[in-house]
Amino acid sequence: MQQIMRELDEARALLAILKPPIDELDEAPLFPSGGEQGYFDSYAQIGIHEEMIGDHVRTGTYRKFLECSGACVGKKVLDVGCGTGVLSMFAARGGAASVVGIDACSIATVAEKNVAENEMQHCVQIMQTKVEDAVLDAGSFDVIVSEWMGYFLLYESMMDSVIYARDKFLKPGGSVQPSRCSIIIAGAVLGRLAFDWDNVYGLKMKAMREVAAANMAKEAVVAVLDGTSIVTDETTIWELDALHCSVSDLEFSRPFSLAARWDTKVDGIAAWFDTFFEVDGQLKAFFSTSPSSTPTHWKQTFFYFPSGPLTVRSIAFLLSRILP
Numbered sequence: 001m002q003q004i005m006r007e008l009d010e011a012r013a014l015l016a017i018l019k020p021p022i023d024e025l026d027e028a029p030l031f032p033s034g035g036e037q038g039y040f041d042s043y044a045q046i047g048i049h050e051e052m053i054g055d056h057v058r059t060g061t062y063r064k065f066l067e068c069s070g071a072c073v074g075k076k077v078l079d080v081g082c083g084t085g086v087l088s089m090f091a092a093r094g095g096a097a098s099v100v101g102i103d104a105c106s107i108a109t110v111a112e113k114n115v116a117e118n119e120m121q122h123c124v125q126i127m128q129t130k131v132e133d134a135v136l137d138a139g140s141f142d143v144i145v146s147e148w149m150g151y152f153l154l155y156e157s158m159m160d161s162v163i164y165a166r167d168k169f170l171k172p173g174g175s176v177q178p179s180r181c182s183i184i185i186a187g188a189v190l191g192r193l194a195f196d197w198d199n200v201y202g203l204k205m206k207a208m209r210e211v212a213a214a215n216m217a218k219e220a221v222v223a224v225l226d227g228t229s230i231v232t233d234e235t236t237i238w239e240l241d242a243l244h245c246s247v248s249d250l251e252f253s254r255p256f257s258l259a260a261r262w263d264t265k266v267d268g269i270a271a272w273f274d275t276f277f278e279v280d281g282q283l284k285a286f287f288s289t290s291p292s293s294t295p296t297h298w299k300q301t302f303f304y305f306p307s308g309p310l311t312v313r314s315i316a317f318l319l320s321r322i323l324p
């Protein structure tokens, strides 16, 4: 009974740490200050686009879907948050009748040049505007595509803008791609990512370990784990159906339980997401940001237990509310 009470306390304490993540134990904010304009300005930085386009799991899967699945052939496609225009141009190469790429960031002017350089102006039109302010024919697009996902899928994500675009501009019977995403969690040990303060050139620094642990428990960590970090079974805690979800669905709470695979220590909860591109119920493309898959720029998100690692034979946590 005491053990169960302790686990429930741990679960309650977890609520306090499900906050915006810090990257690789670095406390610099992931997103710039400056509100909405600061957010859009951040996408004017070339490095962000190099990172996204250089993420071959991400970009290669969008390309496979847009160019090879047949989903764009003869279709009118809206690319929400087009950035460099890369997805718009994939859709054009995939046989779209026409593509509109929208981005509120000044990167849209570069996207226009990219489209011109690839001689796709006859098919691809770029607009620099927030999609919420775009003047387009209502209900006129067959396919809406967007790369909207953030850390932990939903952190700082732009899914609410995609929902806006869907409700205003998608034809009845049209599709939103990716069509489905799911968030998966598992108990994990951090292993190599946890600094060894017990042996610093033969010196012990327990106080440093305690400060580090307290800092890490305050906020989620974005880091690349590997399959061996996962020490419990995994469970899908949330699924998003892009065609039917509403903005209120993006805030959710889910109870969950996880069982340890063996007697082990557990440092906290690892979370990642899977992304599905489906047409008429048929899977056309897929990628996972799981620790056992090829790493992506989303890495994984890790929530430390605030009171330190648990040693368990089997674990069963209840969590009353997750706020993405």
Ligand SMILES: C[S@@+](CC[C@H](N)C(=O)[O-])C[C@H]1O[C@@H](n2cnc3c(N)ncnc32)[C@H](O)[C@@H]1O
Pocket: 039, 040, 043, 052, 053, 080, 081, 082, 083, 084, 085, 086, 087, 102, 103, 104, 105, 107, 129, 130, 131, 132, 146, 147, 148, 149, 158, 161
């Ligand atoms: C994750 S990037 C994806 C860029 C590009 N589609 C790609 O795959 O490389 C998201 C882009 O969406 C844009 N964006 C976010 N919210 C938007 C909104 N409400 N209206 C227009 N653009 C938006 C950002 O400026 C950013 O360029």
